[in-house]
Amino acid sequence: MAHTVRVHSTTWLAPGVVQVEFRDPAGADLPAWEPGAHLALRLANGMTREYSLCGDPADRRSWTVAVLREPNSRGGSSWVHERLTAGTLLDVEGPRNNFPLEPAERHLLIAGGIGVTPVRAMAAELAARGGDWRMLYCGRSRESMAFLPDLREIGGDRVRVHADDEHGGPPDLRAELAEVTPGTVVYCCGPEPLIGAVEAALPDPSVLRVERFRAPQAPESAPGEGFEVMCAASGARVPVGPDVSVLDALSAAGVPVPSSCQEGVCGTCETKVLGGEPDHRDFVLSPAEREAGGTMMICVSRCRSAELVLDL
Ligand code: FES
Missing domain, CATH: 2.40.30.10 (Translation factors)
Incomplete structure (x- = not known):
């Protein structure tokens, strides 16, 4: 809204x-x-x-x-x-x-740089709830890190600060994450190298929830075949070529859909799917949400079937 x-x-x-x-x-x-x-x-x-x-x-x-x-x-x-x-x-x-706090026995929050913004609100919420949580906040130097006094007040010893210039480099995430016990959900927001390192270090990646600033890579595979989008409300039929996004094809055909990142990370272009087999390539929907069907991010996701029916 x-x-x-x-x-x-x-x-x-x-x-x-x-x-x-x-x-x-x-x-x-x-x-x-x-x-x-x-x-x-x-x-x-x-x-x-x-x-x-x-x-x-x-x-x-x-x-x-x-x-x-x-x-x-x-x-x-x-x-x-x-x-x-x-x-x-x-x-x-x-x-x-797109990054909600889920109920869990324990929460581990990991923030890198300006990725602290959603994590600061999570820390305050968990502290207010009296939950079992801790936080690792990483940055180049303490001077570059926003909200340090605020987080100290919110979490005290629960918040560990890792400034690269004090330790000669980034944290040893394998050591940091070794103590992640069953029942812990890990939230991470920060630059791509930090998210990638957390993904690599966690023994069970299914406990990880991330929010990305940018897509980690170009769309993973070949663009695939062309297909046709049927707009259920207007009845318009829009061909989508192999090298064109659904978003761009619809825009060119006079069916604009709000968008922002155009990289599949923000969720702005989320569109309801009424038919067809989406080929999800975004970084917003969880595996469970993809499985359940219902929506897709049309800036990057495509379609495996010949026709995709959208609620447009
Ligand atoms: S515009 Fe951001 S996910 Fe599509």
Whole structure:
């Protein structure tokens, strides 16, 4: 759902990291959210970018995100840093949660760099619940890491900080994860090398829940055959060639679907499937959700059958 919000304040958290607090322009309560949720910001330059909510879910008056200015980004973080000032009105979509906290005996939270944003909200929630949890927060140096005092207050000794410059490199994740016991669910958000290292180090990858900033690789296999999309609501039939995404084919045919990352990581283009055999290539749906069917991310996923019927 779209909302117009006003920038209430901006705060410098760490080098290159700005926190932006949004409020309803009329002072009304904002829709509720749960840790792991993100907002999609519609930037005035035509881009949409997702940022995790990192504040307090109990505070219905504000939504807070923290944004690292990425020199090699596609422009979204620079725009946020340069253009969002107190009083700015902005359209946002969400909150949407692709990274929800599941009930578990124990939670292990692992954050790398700006990946701390959803994890900070999770830590606060688990601390409030009195749950059995701990957190590993990794970064290049303590100076570069946002929310350190906040996390110390939330978790005390439950939060272990690993600054690469103090240890001569990244953490030994095999040692860190050796004590993951049955009943523990592991949440990880951070750069791809950290997620890859956690995936490699965990004896049982089924306990891992991740949120990625970017797709880890180009679409894994050959694009495959072409197929036809049938739009159930309008009756339109749209051919999708082997080298074209469903999203692009629909857009070219005058059936635009909201999208953002176009890499299968944000969930913005999720579309209901009514028929056909989706070939899921996204990083949002869990194996169980894929098995259950129902939706697909049409920016990257394709179809194994000759016809795909979408609820469009
Ligand atoms: S646009 Fe992000 S998952 Fe498709």
